[in-house]
Amino acid sequence: MNIIQPDWPAPSRVKAVMTTRAGGVSRGHYSSLNLGAHVGDDPVAVTQNRALLQSALKLSGEPLWLQQVHGCDVVEREQVSAGCEADAICAMTPGQVCAVLTADCLPLLLCDRLGTRVCAVHAGWRGLAGGVIEAALRRFDCPGGEVLAWLGPAIGPERFEVGGEVRKRFVEQNPGAEVAFRAVPGNHWLADIYLLARQRLAQCSVGFVGGGQYCTVSDPKRFFSYRRDGMTGRMASLIWIDPD
Numbered sequence: 001m002n003i004i005q006p007d008w009p010a011p012s013r014v015k016a017v018m019t020t021r022a023g024g025v026s027r028g029h030y031s032s033l034n035l036g037a038h039v040g041d042d043p044v045a046v047t048q049n050r051a052l053l054q055s056a057l058k059l060s061g062e063p064l065w066l067q068q069v070h071g072c073d074v075v076e077r078e079q080v081s082a083g084c085e086a087d088a089i090c091a092m093t094p095g096q097v098c099a100v101l102t103a104d105c106l107p108l109l110l111c112d113r114l115g116t117r118v119c120a121v122h123a124g125w126r127g128l129a130g131g132v133i134e135a136a137l138r139r140f141d142c143p144g145g146e147v148l149a150w151l152g153p154a155i156g157p158e159r160f161e162v163g164g165e166v167r168k169r170f171v172e173q174n175p176g177a178e179v180a181f182r183a184v185p186g187n188h189w190l191a192d193i194y195l196l197a198r199q200r201l202a203q204c205s206v207g208f209v210g211g212g213q214y215c216t217v218s219d220p221k222r223f224f225s226y227r228r229d230g231m232t233g234r235m236a237s238l239i240w241i242d243p244d
Contacts, residue, residue: 001033001056002222006150008210011115013094016239017057018107018152020222024049026233034224034233036101037065041233053236060243063099063236064089068122070105072132074139087127088136090119094243099236103224104216106193107152107237108133112142113207118239123197125162129169133200144205152237153223156215157182157192160227164189170196174203 001023006016024033025048030041035053037046054062064077067085075084077091077098089098098120100107105124111117121127121136140147162181167189170177180195194212201209216223224233 001052003056004153006109006152006211008148008150009113009208010111010148011113013115013242014111014118014239015057015242016109016111016118016150016237018237019053019235021224021233021235022222023056024052029229029231030233033235035236036103036234038067039234040231057238059097059240060095061097063097063238065099065101066122068101070122070124070126072127072130072135074119074132074135076139087123087132088119088121090117090136090139091240092117094241097238097240099238101234101236102152102154102216103226103232103234104155104228106154106197107235108136108197109150109152109237109239110136110140111148111239112140113146113148114142115241117141118241120237120239123193125166125191125193125196128193128196128200129166129173133197134204137204137206145207147204147206148208149201149206149210151194151197151209151211153214153216153235154193154212155217155225155227157190157194159215159217160191160193161188162191163187166191174199 026034074088100122108121110119
């Protein structure tokens, strides 16, 4: 199983990974480590893939899988059950695994410098514009400078073509967001989702921001991509506090 580990100064008790598409049992469009149960894959294969993930990472419990809706709701891992509608999940209890699924949207992992709280965020453009990052950061009982952030693999700035309404929404909220958009023919724009996220993290004075160097669309051997393939799997970004 090939996984990506964040390069960030998180305390040793904070564990974080993102899966790639390699190392599972799914076939065809979902080959091979698809972890999404909502995308049309064989449910047996998804269950096996999730079990493989839990075993490979030596997780004390199964991640709680959200029903992501491109919104801004943040839930506490200890207070909800699987399938609840939310796009960010936090935890303070060791061993409670927070996870989000993506295949072009931005997965954002957060923790504080003391390793007392962790959070996984699913941030597509709607969630970003709606304030999902800010909502997740409000769950941290510390100044922004004490929070660490890692931007997981998402659609890159050369591939994320959007309409003018998307640019308008961001620029109306923050005129400085215009630098994250580049005009292309057809009255469309190429958007830099990493930069848009970094701007919002900076506005919240987040102390460290890492990651943001991948493109899910342009790396089909490593990543699932909904925009590239349509019918495809989902990767997971996970974060938890080590109970040992």
